[in-house]
Amino acid sequence: MIIKLFQLEKINKNDFNFYLFYGENEGLKNETINKFFNLEKSKNIFRYEEKELLENKDNFFDSILSKSLFENEKLIIISRVTDKIVDFIDQIIEKEIDDIKIILNSRILEKKSKIRSLFEKNKKTISLAFYADTSLSLANIANNFFKEKKILISQDKINLLIERSRGDRQNLNNELSKIESFLLNKKNISIDEIMELTNLAENYNISELVDSCLSRNMRKTANILNENNFSTEDCIQITRTLLIKLKRLQKLFFEINNNKSADEAISIFKPPIFWKDKEVVKSQIKNWTLNKTEDLIYKTNEIELLVKKNSSNGINIVSDFIISQSDRSNN
Incomplete structure (x- = not known):
């Protein structure tokens, strides 16, 4: 069923368990999800990437079918959704499982999209487009x-x-x-x-890519590389961003080695690490050491020189390097 954003607040959430939020306005999507589903008070929130879910279908079914007397309604948010997931989602809808809400978050979908068609034609599902802000x-x-x-x-x-x-x-x-x-x-x-x-908006995907790499989140790193058409010029921006974040990590380790906790080191860091980045930085601290960080600074400088000498193959060089560093087994 197709609805407009202003109509969402008028519907009874108990009547709908499946929502497709698609379009380019990620900020408005996040605001809507937080407000409509009251994320601040929700405890049973589960987040998946489409690729991750499709590779673990049985585990996902087990998780949504399992119930506990001590659990409230489950809220499941699936990101980077494409038509690849349509048959799987259709199966779940047909099972009419109680006590779950599933939100599919997708980028722009064409009218002929299978997942969009499924949600628009089914009276038990909500399809809502999020257009760019003016x-x-x-x-x-x-x-x-x-x-x-x-x-x-x-x-x-x-x-x-x-x-x-x-x-x-x-x-x-x-x-x-x-x-x-x-x-x-x-x-x-x-x-x-x-x-x-402030950052230019085009640097956000690069920053997210580097953060995922340093958090050793190989799946998300690969997804970002696959979904963005990074250019040869972006290669240097990626290595520079990686160096900036590595040098920040190096300074944090200096503080931690001076008998400060990770939280203390982050709180006193200059320039300030903003609240939305703190958990990401903590994850990076857990996955690296001072010696490994300094070694990666050296390797990143070497990669940047290699890219400058082989600019035609730069994106492959940088992609392979980023993926290898995001691999937890690469220690």
Whole structure:
């Protein structure tokens, strides 16, 4: 069944267990999922990648069929969904399993998409498209943020933030979080400070790729490499981003070796590590040591030189390197 976003709040959640959220606006999707399904208070939340689920169908069935007297309703979020999963999801829908809610999160789907067609035609399922934000809607988000913080800001600065978020409210909210931390003891921010603090939106996938690699999440690393058309120019950006995050990790290990806990080292780090990144950084600390980090800094510099000498094969060189470093068995 097709619905609009404003209609979602009017439906009875007890009448629907299956939801397809598709489109390019990841920020609005996340806001909607958090609000509509009350994620802050939900305890039984399970997250899967489509590829991970398809490789472990039996385990997934066991998990949704198993019940406990002490468990509330399960919320299952499946990311990076494509038509490959349509038959499997159709089987689950037909079983009419109680006490689960399943959200499929997909990028843009064409009208002929099988998974989209399944959810649009079935009266027991919800299909909801999330279109890109307009400049006006992003400006409203930014203006409301600064108004709430009682900070005067010019339209030029708002426009710069919108430009650097590339039409994605998730990117914009990430940058506003950084600015909020920066403005703890200040009431204004300059254009230059915004330029220094914020990322261009195209760097987000590269940052996520590097974070997944350093967290030794090989499956997610491979998914990001497969789903993005990184160019030859991106290869140097990937190695530079990896070096920046490795040097941050190196400094954290220096603090930890001075009898500080990981939490203490992260909390005093300069520039600040923002709250949304802290769990990722903790995972990286668990997967590396100071010696291994310094060794990888050396190897990354070598890879960057190799890419510059073999630019036509750069993406293959970098991809193989990133995948090998994300492998937990590569110690």
